[in-house]
Amino acid sequence: MRFKNLDLNLLVALDTLIRVRNVSRAADEMFITQSAMSNALGRLRDYFDDPLLIQVGRSMELSPLAVSLEQPLRDIIVRIETAVVSTPSFSPEQSSRSIGLVVSDYTLHTLIPPFLRRVAQHAPGIRIDLKPQQNFPHLLLERGEADLLVAPTIFCSTNHPREVLLRDEICCVVDAAGPYSSSKLSEADFVAAGHVVMTPPSGGESVAQRACRELGLELRVEVSTFSFASLPVLVQGTNRIALVQRGLAERMVKLGGLAIVASPVAIPPLEQSVQWHSFRTRDPALMWLRAQLAEAAVELEMAGDVFTT
Numbered sequence: 001m002r003f004k005n006l007d008l009n010l011l012v013a014l015d016t017l018i019r020v021r022n023v024s025r026a027a028d029e030m031f032i033t034q035s036a037m038s039n040a041l042g043r044l045r046d047y048f049d050d051p052l053l054i055q056v057g058r059s060m061e062l063s064p065l066a067v068s069l070e071q072p073l074r075d076i077i078v079r080i081e082t083a084v085v086s087t088p089s090f091s092p093e094q095s096s097r098s099i100g101l102v103v104s105d106y107t108l109h110t111l112i113p114p115f116l117r118r119v120a121q122h123a124p125g126i127r128i129d130l131k132p133q134q135n136f137p138h139l140l141l142e143r144g145e146a147d148l149l150v151a152p153t154i155f156c157s158t159n160h161p162r163e164v165l166l167r168d169e170i171c172c173v174v175d176a177a178g179p180y181s182s183s184k185l186s187e188a189d190f191v192a193a194g195h196v197v198m199t200p201p202s203g204g205e206s207v208a209q210r211a212c213r214e215l216g217l218e219l220r221v222e223v224s225t226f227s228f229a230s231l232p233v234l235v236q237g238t239n240r241i242a243l244v245q246r247g248l249a250e251r252m253v254k255l256g257g258l259a260i261v262a263s264p265v266a267i268p269p270l271e272q273s274v275q276w277h278s279f280r281t282r283d284p285a286l287m288w289l290r291a292q293l294a295e296a297a298v299e300l301e302m303a304g305d306v307f308t309t
Helices: 009-020 023-030 034-048 064-085 105-110 112-122 138-142 187-192 207-214 228-235 246-253 284-302
Strands: 053-056 059-062 098-103 127-132 148-152 162-168 170-175 194-198 220-225 241-245 258-261 270-275
Touching: 009 023, 009 034, 009 064, 023 034, 059 064, 064 138, 098 105, 098 138, 098 284, 105 112, 105 228, 105 246, 112 127, 112 284, 138 148, 148 284, 162 284, 170 207, 170 228, 170 246, 194 228, 207 241, 220 228, 228 241, 228 246, 228 258, 241 246, 246 258, 270 284
Parallel strands: 098 127, 098 148, 194 220, 194 241
Antiparallel strands: 053 059, 148 270, 162 270, 170 241, 170 258
16 A cells, blocks of 8 residues: 555564664564565655654664654554554453563562463463653653553653553561661661662663652662662671662561661652553453452552552
């Protein structure tokens, strides 16, 4: 099919080339030969009278025109994928869809287990592809690389709908035999102590660090890690403190050697939301999965691990 003399099949090739910036990988992703993809790139260059992808050393960079086409083209592809994949009705028992879900390792250890149990019970054919959270995680939704995002509300995009799933207190985890385990932790001790913090692999800061910074507190960071789940065990045997979501801290304390104490500073609780692309609000499969996430959050609340809103 052509539109203004452009073969519309080439738009999918262009979207893939812009996204992966490599002819060979783009060909693999589209299940065509490298020569066929090179031919498609040549035809696109002729149509737009622009190089689109420029070889720079061993990598390829986007031309200014390709950069300007990237987002509107991705929107078009996402709309088409939504129309093709979504069905007017959805039967969990019969569905075999693959769902991409972006989560942090905190969510992986707390909300995801009861969510997966529910999905396995009611929709055994659905495949869940868990993807790691990154900076600006909503971009994965906009690129069509994920279906749902579970993230702190403050990190969600204002351009797409979301629903609050749960809230979780931020507490201090310390060594059970250390100086802070048996007495009320003072703000002076909190500021003076060494801290173990989670630093996202792609940069940025955690919700707890951001809250402390906004309170004008500068933590003495002695250890940084890429994983929320590692925070409690990294304070064991030391006089350090880790700010941890209570739902995760409670799980770690049960392993022994750790204690939970209240934070001496007023850190707002973590609020987690589920977000999806605005184009996919009426996707019945995603509506059902969002409901399962909400039920899983209620299950956590009933267990006393978190509280929902």
